[in-house]
Amino acid sequence: xxxxxxxxxxxxxxxxxxxxxxxxxxxxxxxxxxxxxxxxxxxxxxxxxxxxxxxxxxxxxxxxxxxxxxxxxxxxxxxxxxxxxxxxxxxxxxxxxxxxxxxxxxxxxxxxxxxxxxxxx
Amino acid sequence: xxxxxxxxxxxxxxxxxxxxxxxxxxxxxxxxxxxxxxxxxxxxxxxxxxxxxxxxxxxxxxxxxxxxxxxxxxxxxxxxxxxxxxxxxxxxxxxxxxxxxxxxxxxxxxxxxxxxxxxxx
Numbered sequence: 001x002x003x004x005x006x007x008x009x010x011x012x013x014x015x016x017x018x019x020x021x022x023x024x025x026x027x028x029x030x031x032x033x034x035x036x037x038x039x040x041x042x043x044x045x046x047x048x049x050x051x052x053x054x055x056x057x058x059x060x061x062x063x064x065x066x067x068x069x070x071x072x073x074x075x076x077x078x079x080x081x082x083x084x085x086x087x088x089x090x091x092x093x094x095x096x097x098x099x100x101x102x103x104x105x106x107x108x109x110x111x112x113x114x115x116x117x118x119x120x121x
Numbered sequence: 122x123x124x125x126x127x128x129x130x131x132x133x134x135x136x137x138x139x140x141x142x143x144x145x146x147x148x149x150x151x152x153x154x155x156x157x158x159x160x161x162x163x164x165x166x167x168x169x170x171x172x173x174x175x176x177x178x179x180x181x182x183x184x185x186x187x188x189x190x191x192x193x194x195x196x197x198x199x200x201x202x203x204x205x206x207x208x209x210x211x212x213x214x215x216x217x218x219x220x221x222x223x224x225x226x227x228x229x230x231x232x233x234x235x236x237x238x239x240x241x242x
Binding site: 004009025027028030032049051064069074078079080083089096100 | 195
């Protein structure tokens with residue numbers, strides 16, 4: 001069978017880098033990614049795509065210009081395209097992210113946190 | 122904040138029906154759904170969309186014409202568009218499904234297992 005299951009926990013053991021999304025699957029024109037991060041990311045937005053976050057381990061906060069939300073393990077959120085946001089995690093957070101294929105992690109902001117957007121594990 | 126977290130475990134307590142997907146979020150042109158099921162579903166395919174399954178609780182098997190795969194909690198799979206498949210679970214399985222908005226659960230097969238494709242919880 002070419003169609004094989006993806007074990008999320010196993011995939012998470014394959015990398016330690018933070019702020020560096022790894023693609024585990026493609027669904028239509030979307031990539032399903034895993035990312036680990038800690039600390040504060042840059043303010044940014046994605047003009048072309050909504051972005052779904054689901055917390056797998058740990059907890060995170062997403063700041064918006066008009067407030068913030070806290071997400072714990074088992075919670076998800078969809079950040080609409082064009083909405084500025086800034087992820088933050090006090091301790092390392094492990095997240096499943098789904099967004100349009102080709103999306104750059106820092107969106108319109110660029111800068112030193114920009115990671116490759118085509119790394120599969 | 123209009124952008125609110127979705128607690129998957131809480132959402133799963135809101136319905137008991139099997140084989141009846143419930144939408145919890147939209148991301149671009151895709152719906153994120155929860156579904157509970159047990160037993161064997163019909164053979165079907167979706168001509169227009171890949172379909173992502175992630176097991177939240179329990180376990181399932183997906184039969185394809187050339188084999189089958191077993192998925193347990195924490196595992197996901199993407200069934201490509203146009204590929205015939207038949208989900209099966211001995212005991213109740215709870216799954217997160219992502220597919221193009223408007224997708225009908227029975228795809229090209231139709232029949233008595235066909236559920237509404239626009240029910241939000």
